[in-house]
Amino acid sequence: MTLIARRLAGHLARGFVMIIVVATISFFIINNIPGDPMAAQYDKLLQSGMSPEAATQAVKVLYGFQPTGSLWQQYTDYIGGLLHLDLGTSVSRPGQPVLGVLGEAAKWTILPVLGGTLLSFLVGVILGVYAAIKRKSKLGDALAISGSLLHGIPQYVLAMLLVVIFATLIPILPADGPVDIMFEPGFNAGYLGSLAEHAVLPIATYALSAYGGWVLAMKSSVVTVLGDDFILAAELRGMKRSIIFRYIARNAILPLFTILALSLGLLLGGAVFIEKIFNYPGLGWLLIESINTRDYALMGGAFLLITAAVIVANIVADLFYTVIDPRVRSGEDST
Amino acid sequence: MKRLAAVVALLGLATATACSSGSTNKSSSGGGGGLFTTIDVNRPGLDASAPANPYNPKGNSFSGFNAMRIAWVKNHLTDPNQALPGIAASWEIAPDNSAITLKLQPNAKWSDGKPVTAEDVKMSIGIAYTQGSTAFSVTPGAAGAAAEVTVVDNQTLKITQDMASPSPKFARGVLDTAVLPAHVWSSVLPADFWDKLKTARGDGAEAEKARTEITAIGQKVIAFAPPKDVSAGPFVLERVNPGEALLVKNKNFYNAAKVAPAQVKFLNYTGNEQIWNYLTAGKLDQSGFVAAPTDVMNRIKQGPGNEVIKGYSPVAVSMAFNQSKKPYDNVHVRRGLAYLIDRDQVTKVASPEGGTPAVTTSGIHQKAAQAWIPDTLPKLDPYKPDAAKAEAEFKSAGLTKKDGKWTLADGKPWKVSMHAPAGFSDWLSAQENIKSQLIKAGIDAEIQTSPDYPVYLEELAAGKYDVGFWLMALGPAPYDIFQRLYGASNGWTNVAGKIEHSPAGKNGNWMGGPEQIEVDGAKIDPGELTGKLNSANEEAAKPIMAQLAKAANQDLPVIQLWDYVNNQFVNNSRFTGWPHDDEILRLGTGVLASGVWIQLGMVKSKQ
Numbered sequence: 001m002t003l004i005a006r007r008l009a010g011h012l013a014r015g016f017v018m019i020i021v022v023a024t025i026s027f028f029i030i031n032n033i034p035g036d037p038m039a040a041q042y043d044k045l046l047q048s049g050m051s052p053e054a055a056t057q058a059v060k061v062l063y064g065f066q067p068t069g070s071l072w073q074q075y076t077d078y079i080g081g082l083l084h085l086d087l088g089t090s091v092s093r094p095g096q097p098v099l100g101v102l103g104e105a106a107k108w109t110i111l112p113v114l115g116g117t118l119l120s121f122l123v124g125v126i127l128g129v130y131a132a133i134k135r136k137s138k139l140g141d142a143l144a145i146s147g148s149l150l151h152g153i154p155q156y157v158l159a160m161l162l163v164v165i166f167a168t169l170i171p172i173l174p175a176d177g178p179v180d181i182m183f184e185p186g187f188n189a190g191y192l193g194s195l196a197e198h199a200v201l202p203i204a205t206y207a208l209s210a211y212g213g214w215v216l217a218m219k220s221s222v223v224t225v226l227g228d229d230f231i232l233a234a235e236l237r238g239m240k241r242s243i244i245f246r247y248i249a250r251n252a253i254l255p256l257f258t259i260l261a262l263s264l265g266l267l268l269g270g271a272v273f274i275e276k277i278f279n280y281p282g283l284g285w286l287l288i289e290s291i292n293t294r295d296y297a298l299m300g301g302a303f304l305l306i307t308a309a310v311i312v313a314n315i316v317a318d319l320f321y322t323v324i325d326p327r328v329r330s331g332e333d334s335t
Numbered sequence: 336m337k338r339l340a341a342v343v344a345l346l347g348l349a350t351a352t353a354c355s356s357g358s359t360n361k362s363s364s365g366g367g368g369g370l371f372t373t374i375d376v377n378r379p380g381l382d383a384s385a386p387a388n389p390y391n392p393k394g395n396s397f398s399g400f401n402a403m404r405i406a407w408v409k410n411h412l413t414d415p416n417q418a419l420p421g422i423a424a425s426w427e428i429a430p431d432n433s434a435i436t437l438k439l440q441p442n443a444k445w446s447d448g449k450p451v452t453a454e455d456v457k458m459s460i461g462i463a464y465t466q467g468s469t470a471f472s473v474t475p476g477a478a479g480a481a482a483e484v485t486v487v488d489n490q491t492l493k494i495t496q497d498m499a500s501p502s503p504k505f506a507r508g509v510l511d512t513a514v515l516p517a518h519v520w521s522s523v524l525p526a527d528f529w530d531k532l533k534t535a536r537g538d539g540a541e542a543e544k545a546r547t548e549i550t551a552i553g554q555k556v557i558a559f560a561p562p563k564d565v566s567a568g569p570f571v572l573e574r575v576n577p578g579e580a581l582l583v584k585n586k587n588f589y590n591a592a593k594v595a596p597a598q599v600k601f602l603n604y605t606g607n608e609q610i611w612n613y614l615t616a617g618k619l620d621q622s623g624f625v626a627a628p629t630d631v632m633n634r635i636k637q638g639p640g641n642e643v644i645k646g647y648s649p650v651a652v653s654m655a656f657n658q659s660k661k662p663y664d665n666v667h668v669r670r671g672l673a674y675l676i677d678r679d680q681v682t683k684v685a686s687p688e689g690g691t692p693a694v695t696t697s698g699i700h701q702k703a704a705q706a707w708i709p710d711t712l713p714k715l716d717p718y719k720p721d722a723a724k725a726e727a728e729f730k731s732a733g734l735t736k737k738d739g740k741w742t743l744a745d746g747k748p749w750k751v752s753m754h755a756p757a758g759f760s761d762w763l764s765a766q767e768n769i770k771s772q773l774i775k776a777g778i779d780a781e782i783q784t785s786p787d788y789p790v791y792l793e794e795l796a797a798g799k800y801d802v803g804f805w806l807m808a809l810g811p812a813p814y815d816i817f818q819r820l821y822g823a824s825n826g827w828t829n830v831a832g833k834i835e836h837s838p839a840g841k842n843g844n845w846m847g848g849p850e851q852i853e854v855d856g857a858k859i860d861p862g863e864l865t866g867k868l869n870s871a872n873e874e875a876a877k878p879i880m881a882q883l884a885k886a887a888n889q890d891l892p893v894i895q896l897w898d899y900v901n902n903q904f905v906n907n908s909r910f911t912g913w914p915h916d917d918e919i920l921r922l923g924t925g926v927l928a929s930g931v932w933i934q935l936g937m938v939k940s941k942q
Binding site (some may be wrong): 035036037039040043045046047048050051052053054055056057058059060062063064092093094095096100101104108164168171176177178179180181182185218275276279280281287289291292294 | 347377379380381382383384385391392393417465466467468469472473474477478479506508550551553556557558560574575576577578579580582600602603604605606609613616631649650748765786787788789793806809811812814815818819822823829913923924925
């Protein structure tokens with residue numbers, strides 16, 4: 001436990017420094033993005049029929065939420081706020097704290113992306129083991145080919161394909177948002193059912209596009225393990241196939257856990273195309289919208305959240321590895 | 336493995352159960368006419384946590400449905416003050432336009448049962464001052480600003496205009512004001528607000544301080560979140576999720592008996608393609624204008640029950656020149672290009688359904704031009720495609736043609752570099768077509784895209800582009816129409832009613848046109864004349880507009896390419912009675928016209 005605690009403390013310290021560095025870099029990049037959001041807003045108001053004077057005042061009020069002062073002053077305010085978990089106020093959603101806006105969007109990202117990641121991991125790993133064991137059979141080939149094919153199809157193509165098939169040609173699943181508004185929100189069958197029904201296609205898209213990667217990685221890992229002496233020894237000892245299978249799976253899955261942890265870290269980056277096509281207003285969509293509206297505080301918050309998630313995932317992966325792989329522990333002990 | 340298999344099986348079962356329970360419990364979507372499904376095409380991305388606040392850009396306030404205005408201003412070609420009744424049942428405008436007296440709907444109530452009073456309207460006017468409004472402006476000297484707001488009785492208000500700088504659209508500015516319940520919103524305005532406002536409309540440091548304070552109040556207003564929606568409109572907000580918003584009928588609405596739908600569902604969208612899909616599937620009972628390519632438009636038209644209603648949209652698109660750059664400083668070059676570009680062809684390619692080719696460059700949408708300057712319009716040069724005339728103009732500018740290619744007067748090669756923001760598909764298609772027309776005529780051309788509209792506007796204003804596309808003719812008010820050509824982008828700024836001119840490259844003057852233009856043998860200052868339109872009545876405005884149209888036509892700061900068409904999409908499967916009258920197809924700023932049609936009883940349930 002002391003070893004894990006020591007590692008954790010080191011990781012947290014490094015993670016904190018990394019977050020501050022990334023926050024600093026993204027702050028200066030964001031503040032140097034070209035474009036005049038006030039002019040764009042003014043033009044939009046004129047097009048909607050507002051007089052120039054009225055549009056001028058409306059823009060002044062709206063962009064009053066934009067931080068003022070010198071760039072350095074804004075930077076120190078930003079970092080100071082960050083230390084107090086205050087990421088500022090959104091301009092595109094006036095008065096709403098950035099953290100709240102991010103939290104609201106995060107849940108619509110987590111549902112399809114986490115669901116899709118876990119499902120693809122589960123199916124991909126099982127079929128990857130099978131593809132490796134049966135690698136000389138037609139089924140093994142078919143699994144490997146399906147993995148390569150699905151891995152190669154862009155996510156948005158897959159998403160549109162599913163929409164065309166299941167929402168247009170055979171309209172059995174919805175593709176227009178996360179839940180039907182006609183159901184009273186709460187812990188009731190109708191609402192939860194609607195949530196699940198709407199999540200099927202986004203999760204399926206994500207799972208299908210990620211599945212190929214897991215199948216191929218697992219197959220490759222298993223093939224490596226299959227050549228190890230302990231598998232040969234187990235076979236020679238006449239152990240049951242299910243036990244040998246477990247030996248193979250446990251050893252082959254280790255590298256995939258690292259990838260899984262990193263995938264979960266990247267999860268908060270959202271899946272822009274899936275969110276856009278299935279009308280899921282998650283973090284990916286929010287990030288794009290914040291760039292379009294030049295909502296600097298929201299943009300900075302979204303970047304920071306993604307960065308922090310990846311850093312945390314790295315730490316978790318490292319610690320988890322220490323727990324699940326005895327070789328890592330013994331390596332540490334010997335130093 | 337057994338455990339893994341069990342988990343997979345459970346997941347599958349859960350999904351299947353979810354699918355079945357979701358579909359069996361779902362309410363009918365529109366069938367029977369009880370539910371009206373629509374979309375706010377101007378605001379992508381519903382925000383479930385946004386307040387029911389009409390001033391919040393993400394607010395779950397849908398003007399015409401759960402948000403009311405004093406009245407609903409029409410899209411009239413020449414009279415900006417025409418309107419349909421809203422919270423005001425009627426109004427009287429003084430003959431000299433110095434005042435408007437409002438009579439409220441006698442039975443108007445908020446959704447919580449409290450009556451709508453003149454005090455509610457006065458407080459709403461106070462709030463409008465903080466946000467920027469044509470009639471309720473804190474800018475001293477602003478044309479058409481109100482002077483006094485007086486509550487005559489519980490049902491009557493009188494608003495007078497500051498006649499030091501009057502505007503013919505003063506009444507429009509008053510009528511196009513959102514009405515909010517004082518018992519919910521009054522805490523937003525400080526007790527001394529009206530005194531502060533009086534100070535702000537003066538001069539000096541005190542006034543400046545008061546204006547800053549009012550802008551700060553404006554920020555409070557924009558962020559204000561009422562605990563629940565209290566509406567005086569035909570509907571009230573029930574709930575919102577990121578995919579949809581549900582509104583239910585407001586039983587206290589004064590005209591509730593004539594409101595056909597029991598519920599209204601607003602759909603979310605993140606891109607035009609989603610609206611196309613909704614329309615193609617016949618899901619939407621009504622949608623405002625959304626640009627669509629021809630094949631998509633054809634699919635939409637074939638959708639079950641779909642109908643496209645076409646109306647007047649006071650916007651046109653033009654090819655604008657930076658006259659600080661050679662050879663566009665020479666009017667003959669601009670004229671040559673006008674003779675060369677076939678606008679019919681451009682419109683056919685770029686906006687066949689959403690636009691009509693401009694008959695000429697007048698600065699005004701052709702429909703409005705026929706109403707404002709019917710005698711002048713036929714006298715303007717139509718710039719019909721004529722290669723010979725184009726060649727003559729180019730030669731007058733000193734350009735030369737060598738080996739079939741036009742070169743600049745100094746012998747350097749000439750390349751027309753056109754800019755447009757990425758994603759503006761109709762503009763980019765138009766530029767592609769213009770490019771091929773120019774290349775065919777021996778002029779080298781290229782298209783450069785900016786990553787998005789904010790960058791495009793910033794670079795345009797910084798004078799980085801030779802040629803860009805520019806929205807113009809933003810009616811219906813004459814000043815708003817011409818300030819796009821002779822306003823800040825061309826050097827003239829209107830500060831507190833005083834027109835000042837900045838040289839090219841300064842204060843946003845990227846067009847860089849001349850300060851004076853000779854029209855009919857006399858020198859005119861088009862910016863000064865445009866400024867006069869701000870306070871001119873209809874009769875006084877007509878000759879000024881004729882002069883400005885002539886100036887625009889002969890000097891060509893832009894080439895007017897096509898005038899937009901207001902395409903409204905409606906579906907006749909569940910509701911009928913859609914209006915086809917141009918004037919009410921498009922109503923005030925941000926107003927969702929179908930909400931107004933519903934509340935006035937025009938839309939009927941098809942049962």
